[in-house]
Structures are given as structure tokens and as C-alpha cells.
Amino acid sequence: xxxxxxxxxxxxxxxxxxxxxxxxxxxxATLSLVLTLFSVAVLFVLLGxxxxxALQILIYAGAxxxxxxFVLMLLxxxxxxxxxxxxxxxxxxxxxxxxxxAMLVLLFWRQQGGPRPPAxxxxxxxxxxTALAQELFGRYLLQFEIVGxxxxxxxxxxxxxxxxxxxxxxxxxx
Amino acid sequence: MSTELAAxxxxxxxxxxxxxxxxxxxxxxxxxxxxxxxxxxxxxxLGPFGLIQPLADALKFMFKEDVTPAAVDxxxxxxxxxxxxxxxxxxxxxxxxxxxxxxxxxxxQLVVASAETGVLLFLALASLGVYSLVMAGYSSNNKYSLxxxxxxxxxxxxxxxxxxxxxxxxxxxxGSFELSKVVAYQRAHVWNLLPQILGFLIFLxxxxxxxNRLPFDLPEAESELVAGFHTEYSAMRFAxxxxxxxxxxxxxxxxxxxxxxxxxxxxxxDLHGWTGAVLGLLILVGKIAVCLAVFVxxxxxxxxxxxxxxxxxxxKVLLPLAILNLIVVAAMTLAGWx
Amino acid sequence: MSVPVxxxxxxxxxxxxxxxxxxxxxRNGISIFLSIEVMLNAANLSLAAYARQFGEHTxxxxxxxxxxxxxxxxxxxxxxxxxxxxxRRTIDVNRMNLMQH
Numbered sequence: 001x002x003x004x005x006x007x008x009x010x011x012x013x014x015x016x017x018x019x020x021x022x023x024x025x026x027x028x029a030t031l032s033l034v035l036t037l038f039s040v041a042v043l044f045v046l047l048g049x050x051x052x053x054a055l056q057i058l059i060y061a062g063a064x065x066x067x068x069x070f071v072l073m074l075l076x077x078x079x080x081x082x083x084x085x086x087x088x089x090x091x092x093x094x095x096x097x098x099x100x101x102a103m104l105v106l107l108f109w110r111q112q113g114g115p116r117p118p119a120x121x122x123x124x125x126x127x128x129x130t131a132l133a134q135e136l137f138g139r140y141l142l143q144f145e146i147v148g149x150x151x152x153x154x155x156x157x158x159x160x161x162x163x164x165x166x167x168x169x170x171x172x173x174x
Numbered sequence: 175m176s177t178e179l180a181a182x183x184x185x186x187x188x189x190x191x192x193x194x195x196x197x198x199x200x201x202x203x204x205x206x207x208x209x210x211x212x213x214x215x216x217x218x219x220l221g222p223f224g225l226i227q228p229l230a231d232a233l234k235f236m237f238k239e240d241v242t243p244a245a246v247d248x249x250x251x252x253x254x255x256x257x258x259x260x261x262x263x264x265x266x267x268x269x270x271x272x273x274x275x276x277x278x279x280x281x282x283q284l285v286v287a288s289a290e291t292g293v294l295l296f297l298a299l300a301s302l303g304v305y306s307l308v309m310a311g312y313s314s315n316n317k318y319s320l321x322x323x324x325x326x327x328x329x330x331x332x333x334x335x336x337x338x339x340x341x342x343x344x345x346x347x348x349g350s351f352e353l354s355k356v357v358a359y360q361r362a363h364v365w366n367l368l369p370q371i372l373g374f375l376i377f378l379x380x381x382x383x384x385x386n387r388l389p390f391d392l393p394e395a396e397s398e399l400v401a402g403f404h405t406e407y408s409a410m411r412f413a414x415x416x417x418x419x420x421x422x423x424x425x426x427x428x429x430x431x432x433x434x435x436x437x438x439x440x441x442x443x444d445l446h447g448w449t450g451a452v453l454g455l456l457i458l459v460g461k462i463a464v465c466l467a468v469f470v471x472x473x474x475x476x477x478x479x480x481x482x483x484x485x486x487x488x489x490k491v492l493l494p495l496a497i498l499n500l501i502v503v504a505a506m507t508l509a510g511w512x
Numbered sequence: 513m514s515v516p517v518x519x520x521x522x523x524x525x526x527x528x529x530x531x532x533x534x535x536x537x538x539r540n541g542i543s544i545f546l547s548i549e550v551m552l553n554a555a556n557l558s559l560a561a562y563a564r565q566f567g568e569h570t571x572x573x574x575x576x577x578x579x580x581x582x583x584x585x586x587x588x589x590x591x592x593x594x595x596x597x598x599x600r601r602t603i604d605v606n607r608m609n610l611m612q613h
Contacts, residue, residue, distance in 0.1 A: 005587035006515045010523050015548050017527055021534025026542050027250075027312060033546050034305065039552050047564045048522065049572050052579075054294040054558075059579055062301025065526075066331055069308050071590045072542060073324060075597050093536035101529025108521040108558075115532045126567055129290050129351065134568075135569040138574065143573075147580045154584030 006046060013039035026077055030068050037061045048126045181282045189266050189286050193421050198228035200420045201467060206471045240408035246406060249315035255411045258306030258418035259373065265299045265425045270294045270354045271438050273445050273452030283354060284438075286453060291303065292346060292352040296429055297338055300384070303422060307393070310415075314406040322405070324395030325481055326386060331385035332488040339496035340377040343370060343503040344433045348510035353429075357437040357448075365441070366434045368456050373499045374434045376492055379469075381426040383488065385419055388473040388506070391502060392481055427465035435461055516566055520561035523569050527554035541605050543588070 016035040023029045037060050044053040125131055136144060202217075203462055209216025217224035242251065272284035289295055304327045310372020344366055350360045360366060367374055383390040398450060406413065431437060438454035439445065445454050479487065506512045531554060533587045534547030562572025600607065 006519070010519075013523070013527065013542045015529070017530045020550055021530055021538065021543075022346070026546070029546050031250075031305070031309070031545055031551060034302075036550060037553060040557055043523075043557060044560055047560045049560050049563065049575070050289055052556075052560060052572055052575050054291045054298045055576070056580060058294065058301055059296035059583055060549075060553075062298065062304065063331060064583050066304050066327060066488075067586060067590055068542065068546070069312075069591060070324065070327070073308070073312055073320060075594070077540065079543065082555065092574060093533050096536065097529045098535035100532055101525050104528060105522050106523035108518060111519045112521070114519055117613055123567060125567065126564065126569070127290070127326065132569050132572055136573050139468045140540050140573050143577060147577050148598055149583050151580060154587050158587040158591040161588065 007040065009039040009042045009046075013034075013043070026072055027069065030065055030072065034065055035066075037065070050127065051132060052128050055101060111159050115171075177278050177280045178282075180278045181277065181280070182286065184351070185284065185286045187200075188271070189269075190263070193263060193266055193424055195240070196424045196458060196466075197417050199422045200423075200470075201228040203466070204473075206468055208474045211474045212473075217404055226480040227249060228306045230449065235410050235413040239408050240411075243406050244375045245315045247313040250309045251406075252411075254306050254310035254412035255407065255418070256311060257309060259421065260301065261299045261306075262418045262425060263403065264420035265296045265422070266428060268296050268353055269425075269428045269432055269437075269458075270357055272451035272459050273438075273447075274354075275448065275451055277304075284454070285354060288352070288354070290350075290352060292350075293341055293356075293433075294351050296425075297334075297341065300422070300426075301331075302332055303384075303418075308414075311397065316406055319405045322393045324448070329383055329386070329390060329393065329484060329488070330482075330483060333380040333492070334356065334494045336376050336488065336492035337380035337384060340380065340432065341429075342502045343496070344372045346500075346503050347507045353432050353437070356433060357439055361441075365436050369505060369506070370499065370501055372433065372495060373503070374430075376496050377430055377434065379487075379492060381423075381430060382469070382472065383428060383470075383484070384425045387419070387423065387469055389439075389479050390484055390485075391473075391475040392484060398504070411472055419493075423466060423469055427462045427469070431458070431461040431465060437461075517561050517565045520564075521558050522578060524554045524558035524561065527557065529549075539598075539604055539606055542590075544605065545589055545593075549582065549586070 013036050016032045016039065017033040020029045023032065037056060041053040041056040041061075044050070044056060075104060205227065206216045206224060217227040220230055226339075242248070249375065267286035270283065270285045275282045275284065287295070307323045307326045307330065310318045311326070313364075314320070344356065348356050350356075355432075356366075373420035382388075386393060436456040438458055445451075503512065528551050531547045534550065535544050538544050538547060542588040556578055559575050559578070560573075563575075565567060566611030596608070
């Protein structure tokens with residue numbers, strides 16, 4: 001059962017992420033990214049992190065991508081005419097991406113020590129929200145507060161960057 | 175078929191039955207209720223008290239000519255109304271509608287999805303409702319629709335914040351996101367309406383804004399922006415948007431009564447077993463009905479908010495109040511009063 | 513049957529590669545941003561997979577922080593795009609060439 005869900009949503013994540021990077025229309029790409037995020041959220045649930053799954057949908061799909069769509073609609077970005085001209089650049093990027101992914105897979109394989117047996121069943125400890133909260137607010141409290149500060153800085157920065165420049169005052173004659 | 179699977183299917187049937195049947199009932203309530211408040215008869219020709227009217231409306235929508243404008247972005251245009259239904263229907267899955275039952279040795283919780291992240295799942299799925307609006311406005315290829323949908327989605331995400339903070343304030347004394355625990359807490363103590371009246375009011379106002387109901391229905395009002403994001407939709411697709419709106423009203427009301435008014439329980443009434451389950455469901459439905467009646471009442475009483483007033487209310491009034499509510503509740507919980 | 517953790521890691525590597533290809537080939541600034549989000553998600557997936565393997569919460573806590581930082585980054589990045597668009601009327605990254613000789 002877990003295998004079936006994994007295969008379904010892993011496949012969905014792969015297909016929709018390919019659509020994200022290839023579709024000409026940025027709006028469709030964003031909607032595909034929503035699908036990707038949703039699939040990754042389901043995979044989070046399979047990995048014993050339901051809280052992260054809910055947060056992923058709430059924050060990423062529900063707020064960040066809506067922001068993307070707003071900007072796309074406000075800037076009225078039309079369909080792009082296809083990826084950058086140079087064939088060489090495309091080919092190199094493709095080669096580089098594939099090589100990098102292959103390298104990562106190799107590294108992971110070596111770290112795991114070859115194909116491993118199925119993972120041990122999920123412990124209640126891992127899935128428990130209380131335990132995660134105790135870690136977050138206990139061991140990682142300082143980091144939590146710093147991230148809060150970072151978000152504040154981001155809000156202020158975004159507001160300042162996005163507002164219209166104040167109208168220039170006409171020079172007053174002395 | 176295992177007991178668990180059969181139980182889940184039955185619970186799913188109950189939840190869907192409730193949600194899908196609410197729509198024609200609400201259509202009737204809306205039209206008769208508004209007529210009552212406006213001192214006119216309302217629909218009274220079809221059946222006693224006009225009860226067959228929703229059926230006539232449904233048939234009208236089904237037989238109307240289905241026009242798809244030529245310049246729309248077809249896939250998004252067709253998907254948008256359906257996508258509005260998805261969050262509306264799935265969010266109900268975390269609402270408990272009765273006490274635990276013991277069937278054939280299994281302890282069954284009367285919740286479709288008894289996840290530890292209960293309410294958080296509700297909020298997450300509800301936040302996906304913005305996409306239907308965005309897609310409808312963008313795909314219509316029409317500047318009025320685009321403006322209407324940008325306004326509607328900005329309104330939704332702004333009020334989502336106040337809603338989430340009000341919900342978090344309820345969760346703090348309970349100590350768990352699961353709604354069954356929230357109901358158990360309210361059975362042991364007092365309904366959350368009393369100590370968290372501010373939170374309840376914030377939740378109420380925010381849920382009006384979340385469902386695009388008056389007084390926050392600027393994005394879809396008939397006289398504004400040529401009907402806003404659903405300008406280019408007709409017949410069945412238009413009906414789907416309104417189905418989605420009524421269903422999300424029901425889900426949010428269900429959440430509201432579960433968080434603040436005890437959900438399926440009544441103070442002093444001991445419910446258990448099968449009779450308890452049925453009674454619990456009826457009590458929950460009754461409370462949701464009261465909430466929906468308030469929705470209709472408010473709609474036909476208040477004038478509409480202007481867009482800047484709406485945004486100012488959301489960010490400058492509700493959000494600080496919600497944060498204040500959160501701080502007060504957290505302090506009271508620490509002091510041991512809650 | 514439970515899914516081995518290495519499968520999740522392999523999936524995350526492939527997603528990262530796809531995102532990297534997208535970030536390198538797209539011309540539209542916002543599309544590049546979307547590809548970067550794909551890469552961030554791939555990293556989150558591998559962090560959660562490791563959390564599962566070692567039975568510790570550290571991976572999940574890091575994902576939590578990555579989520580928050582990604583939100584901050586998206587907000588500021590999009591604000592920058594709006595600013596650039598106001599000046600140059602385009603978000604085609606090939607046209608942002610003021611620093612080229």
C-alpha cells in the first residue's frame with residue numbers, strides 16, 4: 001500500500017516538475033509547481049512528517065505560489081517564446097543537470113551502503129507532533145527565533161522594494 | 175472488507191451526503207430568508223413554501239446553453255470551478271461528528287480523517303481555495319475578471335491570517351490540533367465561546383471574508399467589476415462556483431462550531447454508543463444550521479465593504495486583535511485558568 | 513512493504529537535477545525562480561528522508577526552517593522582480609545585461 005502511494009506520487013512529482021521547467025507559459029508552470037508541492041507533501045506524510053506536509057501545503061502552495069501568481073498577473077507576463085536561443089547552452093545545461101543528478105544518486109547509494117532493506121516501520125515518536133515541538137522549541141529555540149527575525153526583515157524589505165517610489169518633490173526656488 | 179475500511183467509507187458517505195445536500199437547502203433558505211427580511215413573499219409557486227424551487231433552479235442551470243468564450247485559456251477555464259469544489263469538500267474530513275464507537279472490537283472515531291494535525295490540515299486545504307479564483311480570473315482573458323480575481327484572492331489570503339491565529343488561540347489550551355480533543359476539552363470545561371469571545375468574533379468575520387460572502391463580496395458582486403472573476407462563466411460552471419461557496423460556508427461553520435461551541439456535544443448530555451452517534455450528528459447539523467442562518471442574515475442586512483476598507487479591516491484591525499487574543503489566551507493557559 | 517529510504521533519496525536527486533536544468537535554461541526570471549523552488553523541495557525531501565532513517569527530528573526541524581527561509585526569499589525576490597520590471601519593462605534575464613561590457 002505504501003509502495004503504491006509512493007510510486008503514484010513520486011511519478012506525479014517527477015512529471016509535474018518536468019512541466020514546471022519546460023512549459024512555455026509561466027502560469028501553467030506555477031500551477032504545475034503546486035502539483036509538485038502537493039506530491040512532495042504526500043511523500044512527507046509517508047516519511048512520518050505529517051506536520052511538515054500540512055505546513056508545506058499551507059505555506060508553500062497556499063501562500064508563496066499565490067504570491068507568484070499575483071506577480072505574474074500584475075506584470076502581465078505573456079507566454080515566453082521558448083528557452084534561450086543557444087543550442088549549446090541548452091545541451092550543456094541538460095548534460096550538467098543529468099551528470100549532477102547521477103552524482104547525487106551515486107553519493108546517496110554509497111552512503112546507504114547499496115540497496116538497503118525496507119526501512120523500519122514508523123515509530124510513534126517520530127510522527128508525534130509533541131516530540132517535534134519539543135525539539136523545535138527546546139534544542140533549536142535560538143534558530144527558531146532567528147528565523148522569525150529573518151521573516152520580519154523579509155517583510156520589511158519586500159514592502160520597501162515593491163512600493164512605488166515617492167513622487168519627486170519639485171525643486172523649491174530659494 | 176476490513177471494519178476500518180468499511181467504517182471510513184460510511185463516514186465519507188455521511189460527510190458527502192451532508193455537504194452536497196446543503197446546497198439546495200441553502201438556495202431555498204437564502205431566497206426565502208432574504209424575502210422575509212425584505213418584506214416580500216419570495217418563491218412560493220413551486221410546491222408548498224416554494225420548496226421545489228431549488229430543483230427548478232438546478233434544472234435551469236443544467237439546461238442552459240453552455241457557452242465557452244472563444245478567447246479563454248481553455249484548460250484553466252474548465253478546471254477553475256471544479257478546483258473550487260476540492261478544498262470545500264475535503265476540509266470537512268477533519269470535523270468529528272460524534273463520540274467514539276466500538277464496532278466488532280475496533281474503536282472507531284467518527285472523523286473521516288483522524289490525523290494528529292487535524293485543524294492544520296483543514297487550514298492547509300482551505301488555503302488552496304484561492305487557486306480557483308485566480309485561475310477563473312486569469313483564464314477569462316478579460317481585464318475585469320482579472321481585477322476581480324486579484325482582489326478576491328488578496329482578500330482571501332489576508333483574512334486567512336486572522337482565521338489561522340484565531341484557530342491557534344483555541345488550540346493552545348487544548349494542547350492538540352485534533353478536533354476530537356478540542357470537543358473533549360469543551361465537554362470537560364466550558365464552551366470556548368466564553369473565554370475566547372474575541373477569537374470567536376475574529377473567526378466569524380474572517381470566515382465571511384474567506385467565503386466571499388457579504389459584507390465582503392466585492393469581488394463577485396453583480397454591480398462591481400461586471401460580476402468580477404466569474405463574469406465569463408454561465409450555466410453549470412457558474413452554478414459550480416456557487417456550490418463551492420455554499421459548501422465552504424458549511425465546512426467553515428462546522429469548524430467554527432467545533433472550535434467554539436462544542437461541536438457534536440451538548441453540555442450535560444451524555445452521548446455514547448449508536449444513539450449517541452446519531453444524536454451527535456444531529457446536534458452538529460443543528461449548530462451548523464444556526465451558523466448558516468447567521469450567514470444569510472448578515473448578507474441581507476449589511477452593505478458591502480469597499481475594497482480598501484476591506485483590506486484595512488483585515489490587516490490593521492483583525493490581525494492585531496487576533497495576535498492580542500493569542501497572547502491573552504497563552505497567558506491565561508500559562509496561569510492555569512484555561 | 514515499506515519503501516526503502518534510498519528510493520526517496522534517489523527521487524530527491526532526480527528532482528534536484530530537473531530543477532537545476534530548469535534554472536539554467538529558462539529565460540523568464542520568474543520561471544527560474546520556480547525551478548529554484550523545485551530544487552528547494554528536493555532538498556527538503558532528502559532531509560525528511562534522513563530524519564526517517566535516523567529516527568531523529570533534526571531533519572524535520574531543518575525542513576521547517578527551510579520552508580520559512582524559502583518564503584522569505586520568495587517574497588523579497590518577487591519584490592525585486594517588480595522593481596526591475598518597473599524600470600526595464602521586461603523580466604527576460606538575457607536583457608539584464610547592464611554589467612556586460
